[in-house]
Amino acid sequence: MSEADIIQLGARGRPGRGNRGPSPSRAARSLAPPGRRASGPAPGSSVPGSTGPPFLAPVPGPDPDDASGDREGDQVLARALAFLRRRLTGDYEIDDLGFDAELTSTLFMSALRPLAERWFRIEVRGVENIPRDGGALVVANHSGTLPVDALMTVLVVHDHADRHLRALGADLVFALPFVSELARKGGVTMACTEDAERLLAGGELVGVWPEGYKGIGKPYAERYRLQRFGRGGFVSAAIRTRVPIVPCSIVGAEEIYPLIGNLPTLARLLGLPYVPITPFFPLLGPLGLIPLPSKWVIEFGEPLRTDDQPAASADDPMLVFNLTDQVRERIQLTLDRLLVHRGGAFS
Amino acid sequence: MGRVVLVTGVADQLAAEVARTLSADPRVDRVVGVDMAPTHGDLGAVRVVRADIRHPVIADLLAAEGVDTVLHMDVRAASSRTGGRGASKETYVIGTMQLLAACQRAVAVRRLVLMSSTAVYGASPRSPAMFSEESAPEGPQRSGYAKDCAEVEGYVRGFGRRRPDVSLAVLRCADVLAADLPSALARYLRLPAIPTVLGFDPRLQLLHRDDALQVLHRAAVHGAAGTFNVAGDGVLTLSQLVRRLGRPALPVPGFGVEVVGRALRRTSGIDLSADQVALLTYGRVVDTTALRETFGYQPRWSTAQTLDDFAATTGTGPLSPERLRRVERGLATGLAGRGTA
Numbered sequence: 001m002s003e004a005d006i007i008q009l010g011a012r013g014r015p016g017r018g019n020r021g022p023s024p025s026r027a028a029r030s031l032a033p034p035g036r037r038a039s040g041p042a043p044g045s046s047v048p049g050s051t052g053p054p055f056l057a058p059v060p061g062p063d064p065d066d067a068s069g070d071r072e073g074d075q076v077l078a079r080a081l082a083f084l085r086r087r088l089t090g091d092y093e094i095d096d097l098g099f100d101a102e103l104t105s106t107l108f109m110s111a112l113r114p115l116a117e118r119w120f121r122i123e124v125r126g127v128e129n130i131p132r133d134g135g136a137l138v139v140a141n142h143s144g145t146l147p148v149d150a151l152m153t154v155l156v157v158h159d160h161a162d163r164h165l166r167a168l169g170a171d172l173v174f175a176l177p178f179v180s181e182l183a184r185k186g187g188v189t190m191a192c193t194e195d196a197e198r199l200l201a202g203g204e205l206v207g208v209w210p211e212g213y214k215g216i217g218k219p220y221a222e223r224y225r226l227q228r229f230g231r232g233g234f235v236s237a238a239i240r241t242r243v244p245i246v247p248c249s250i251v252g253a254e255e256i257y258p259l260i261g262n263l264p265t266l267a268r269l270l271g272l273p274y275v276p277i278t279p280f281f282p283l284l285g286p287l288g289l290i291p292l293p294s295k296w297v298i299e300f301g302e303p304l305r306t307d308d309q310p311a312a313s314a315d316d317p318m319l320v321f322n323l324t325d326q327v328r329e330r331i332q333l334t335l336d337r338l339l340v341h342r343g344g345a346f347s
Numbered sequence: 348m349g350r351v352v353l354v355t356g357v358a359d360q361l362a363a364e365v366a367r368t369l370s371a372d373p374r375v376d377r378v379v380g381v382d383m384a385p386t387h388g389d390l391g392a393v394r395v396v397r398a399d400i401r402h403p404v405i406a407d408l409l410a411a412e413g414v415d416t417v418l419h420m421d422v423r424a425a426s427s428r429t430g431g432r433g434a435s436k437e438t439y440v441i442g443t444m445q446l447l448a449a450c451q452r453a454v455a456v457r458r459l460v461l462m463s464s465t466a467v468y469g470a471s472p473r474s475p476a477m478f479s480e481e482s483a484p485e486g487p488q489r490s491g492y493a494k495d496c497a498e499v500e501g502y503v504r505g506f507g508r509r510r511p512d513v514s515l516a517v518l519r520c521a522d523v524l525a526a527d528l529p530s531a532l533a534r535y536l537r538l539p540a541i542p543t544v545l546g547f548d549p550r551l552q553l554l555h556r557d558d559a560l561q562v563l564h565r566a567a568v569h570g571a572a573g574t575f576n577v578a579g580d581g582v583l584t585l586s587q588l589v590r591r592l593g594r595p596a597l598p599v600p601g602f603g604v605e606v607v608g609r610a611l612r613r614t615s616g617i618d619l620s621a622d623q624v625a626l627l628t629y630g631r632v633v634d635t636t637a638l639r640e641t642f643g644y645q646p647r648w649s650t651a652q653t654l655d656d657f658a659a660t661t662g663t664g665p666l667s668p669e670r671l672r673r674v675e676r677g678l679a680t681g682l683a684g685r686g687t688a
Contacts, residue, residue, distance in 0.1 A: 074683045077683065081679050084675075089591065094550070097550075174472035177546020177600075184548070189476045190476055195476045
C-alpha cells in the first residue's frame, strides 16, 4: 500500500509527515473534502482559524483599514472578553440535549487537538464517506480502557468533515461527576433508542461504539478482535430513521493503555465495570494515566444504506442481526488491513 | 349549557387563579373550589367550600352541585406546603383515592383533569435525554414526591378504565417558577449562594405561570384527552440559571449533599428531598411535541424567558449580568487604552 492516499491530521492535505513532496499528492487532495482546508493554501502558509480557539481568531476577510496590529489586538481582546462575559452570565445557548456547540468548538476541540496531532499522529482516511448533511450513524470499534477513541473520533469528524459527531455513551458517563457535565456539553447523550432516534431524525451525525464495556475493557491479548455488537439496537434505530450507517475502524487505541489485568472485587465495590491494571497503572500512580503514544489510523468506510429496507424491517430481528453482522464484518476486515498498513504500533 | 367545574386545592395560589379565570369564562356556569385550608385573596365568583377531599362529604358536594368537570390540583399544594412528607402524602395520595371514588359515583362527571408533575419521570443517569409521554418512568431513586405523583396517576388511569365515559387529561407540568408563587424551587433560587452538586450541571425546564394557567384552563373547558408534558421551550443548565440570577454557586461534593440539605431544612425551610437532589444532579427534560400538536397549545414563555421574568421581579445577586457587562466594558477600554498609549 502506498502512502499517497493518506491525509495527515496535522497536515490537513498540506505537505505532511506522510508526503515528503512540496505539495499534497493528488490522492490526498481528492480525498479531502472540496472547498475546505485542503483546497490549496500555499506550502507553509497557515490556515486561518486553525490555530488557537476560534474566538481568538482574527475576523475572516481582513479589512484593509484594519491592518494595524493594535486594532486587531483590541478586537481579539474584545472578543475574548465578550466570550468570557457571556459564559459568566449564562448568556449562551444549549440544545435540548445539553449540547453546547460554542464551548465544544472553542475549548474542547482545541484541548484535544494536540493529543491527536502530536501524540497519536492520527491518520484519517475516507472522510468523504461521512455525509455532508443529514442524519447518519457512525459505528466504530471500541478499545483502550478509557474511551479516548471516542473523543478522537469526535475531534476527527469535527476537523475533517466539519460536523459535530453526537456520541452515544453508557450510563456510567452520566453517573460520574465532572465527566457527566463535560459529556453533556460536548454533545454526548445516553445510548438508548429514544435519544439515538431523536438525534438521527433531527438530521444529526451520531456516533456509537456498540461493543461497549466488552470492547473497551478487553485484555491486551485480544486486541483488534471485535466483540459482540450489542443487541443490534443501533441498526434498528438507523433503519427506523432511514439513515446510512458509516462503519468506522480505529487502529491505535488498543495500545494506549494495554490492559493486562483487572481488579473485579474493587470494581464491584466502586460500581465500575472494571478497574484496569496496565504496565504503568496503578504502579506509577497518576503518571500511569498518560496514554502510550501509539500511532493511530481512523478510517471511515463506505456507508451502508438503510433506506432501501422497508420501514417494518426495523422490527425484523433476523434482518437486524444480518445487517449488524455485516457492519461488524466490514470493520473487522478494515482493522486487519489497517494493521498491516500501519506496521509497528509505536512507529 | 354551561359547565360546573370543581377545583381542588384552591388554597394554593395557582389553583385559586385557575378557579378565578374559569369563573370568568362564559362557557362555565359555576366554579366550586375545595380546600381544607383557608383561601387567600379575591376568588371572584368562585364558590369556596372548606372541605377535606379525604372525607365522603365530597361525594355529596359533587352530586349537589351537579359537577361535570373536575380539575384536581392538590398535587402542587401538597408539595409546596410545609408539614412533612407524611402529611403531604396523606392528603395527596389518599385524598385522590377518595376524590376518585366520589367521582366514580357521580354520573354527571364527564371530564377529569389532573395536574401532575414531570417529577413522575424521576431523574437518573440512565434516563433518556428527553422524556416523552410514553417513556417508562424508571430509576431506583423513585421515592417521595415522584412516587406520590406516579401513584396518583396510576389511580387516575384506573378510574379511567372504570369510567370510560369520562374524558381524562393528565398534565405533567414542569416546575412553575414565579416570584410570588411559593415553591421549593423559588426559595432555593433565592438563597444568597445556591448550593449545587459538584461536577454535575443538570438541564432544567421551567414553566411560566401564565402558560400553566392557560393550559389548565383549556384542559378544563375543552382540550384533548390523554397525557401531556407541559414545559417552556428550550432548556437551561443549573449553572446558567445561577449565573443569570447573578448569584454565586456553592458546589457541594456528592457525599456532602445530605448534610447541606439538613442545614437548609433547619435554616431556610427548604426541603431538599431525595428526588429533588436527583433532579439537581441529573436533570430532567421533557418533550412537549404532544402539547403543541395534539393538545394544541404553544407555550408563550420559554424556559429562559421564565427565568428572566423571575429575575426581573426578585432582582439579581451580586454577580448580576449588568455588572459583569460594565466590568467587561471597563476592562476592554482600559486594556485597549494601554495598548495604544
